[in-house]
Amino acid sequence: MYDVFQTDRLIDFWLAEDIGYCDLTAQLMIEAHEIGAFAMNARETLIVAGIDVAARIFRRYDPTLEVNVHVKDGEKIERGTVMLDVSGTARSVLTAERTVLNIVQRLSGIANLTEQYVAAMAGTKARLIDTRKTTPGLRMLEKHAVTCGGGLNHRLGLDNGVMIKDNHIAVCGGIAKAVQRARKQLPVLTKLEVECDSLAQVEEALAANVDVIMLDNMSLEDMTRAVEIVGGRVMLEASGGINLATIGAVARTGVDYISTSKINQAAACVDIGLDEAE
Incomplete structure (x- = not known):
């Protein structure tokens, strides 16, 4: 589209x-x-x-x-x-x-x-999503191409959703404070996602009532444990170090979404x- x-x-x-x-x-x-x-x-x-x-x-x-x-x-x-x-x-x-x-x-x-990445995830519930690592000027069309291959789009731009990453967390003094600050003016139909690189952060984000938790560069064992901790209460996105050789194993951990820049950058x-x- x-x-x-x-x-x-x-x-x-x-x-x-x-x-x-x-x-x-x-x-x-x-x-x-x-x-x-x-x-x-x-x-x-x-x-x-x-x-x-x-x-x-x-x-x-x-x-x-x-x-x-x-x-x-x-x-x-x-x-x-x-x-x-x-x-x-x-x-x-x-x-x-x-x-x-x-x-x-x-x-x-x-x-x-x-399409190759989607095929590598077959038999799991995980869905493939793209990133903002697109060719400058071509984002709209490159994201359209992802959907043609069976993937889904993540944020189209910075105004499409709130993603609290490690540097935001550092500035705000923790996940809970960062989420609280964002919630004060968050548009009512806008999702709020928090990037977590440890299971402790996953628990903190879950307690803060976020919409999506990104598991950033976690091991397969930690991702599997995160799925158990969350228990379906929020959506989980796996990201970082994902490629065609690894995406199948990541999908089998039980996460809901897997994002990778490779489908754009390595095509x-x-x-x-x-x-x-x-």
Whole structure:
């Protein structure tokens, strides 16, 4: 889920960044009246993310282009699948091509990796959530890509919820004081989460009546014990040091959520190409 208005602002920036004053190659080699027809093809199996953004880029650069989308975000497709086709002024298609491919390759790469993490948690109640460690300027779309791969979004930004971390606790003089200070002006529909790095802090946060407790860089044994201590009274989130090799064991401790920045930061772009239509 993303906002079209915000997306258009990003598209304008992306196009300006890549084109500069003009696409010199296209201007020199392709006549203004020449028409072309092209297809965006998946060159590997992938989870689609950002396909509507791709179509919007073509149309925003040149509204006369005809774009037909053949797949949906969140859909798993095989190598060779035609994702969209575009026809019209050849100059326009080739000028916008790289911007289109860059964003879909990036977002689909995140969706791909997210799906692998979700699969590694199969058979547990834990749900995968992302973090704010996103590419500056791309957070909205990268978080959308996570949902395409089967994950959930954590905070979209700092104004989306209260998360009391170690430095907040240190400034306030303890978890209880930090929570009390936050509760005084907390919007009524806003969640309050506290980061804990010890079982003693878990008990303190539980007593302070928080909504979510984050178990930060805890051992599997401590996470399992934290689940027992909490007994389902609040949601538990495991975070820190989570990767594809460790997430299954963490999920089996009984936590409700597992957050990791890896699904964004470690995602490799998928292979997609724009080829002349047959």
